[in-house]
Amino acid sequence: MSIMKRGLQIVMAVLSLMPLTFAIKGILFGAAQHIDSAHVTPTIDSYTRYQSGFYLVLFMLIWWLIPQLEKQTAVFRIVVLAIFLGGLARLFSYLSVGPPPPRMIFGMVLALSSPLLILWQAGLKSTGLSDRKK
DSSP: OOHHHHHHHHHHHHHHHHHHHHHHHHHHHGGGGTSOGGGOOHHHHHHHHHHHHHHHHHHHHHHHHGGGTTTOHHHHHHHHHHHHHHHHHHHHHHHHTOOOOHHHHHHHHHHHHTHHHHHHHHHHHHHSOTTOOO
16 A cells, blocks of 8 residues: 555544544534524524434444545545535634634634645545555
């Protein structure tokens, strides 16, 4: 296995911990993790918990992709596109409503940087070394 493939697998595994954390916290704590529980409405809490299901699916999809990153180009790019679009949505919020907490700005920057993963994954296919033993 090439160093490039192993590196991308490790990066994806580490990054996948973010949606897993969001899913667990969202399912368990709902909107109260973001705003004072006195201001949580059933609508916003339900939406937060529902959205957490998508984070859990994203986590599972990334782990399904990890062993075969170089072979699942279309699925990999769709996952990255979803992450990137989420980053654009956060940027829109930042510009129209104001800055969120620093941890969310960090997440936005990561999401907007996610297309770099596509370049890394494309490098696996172009080198042809993804499955060769060294």
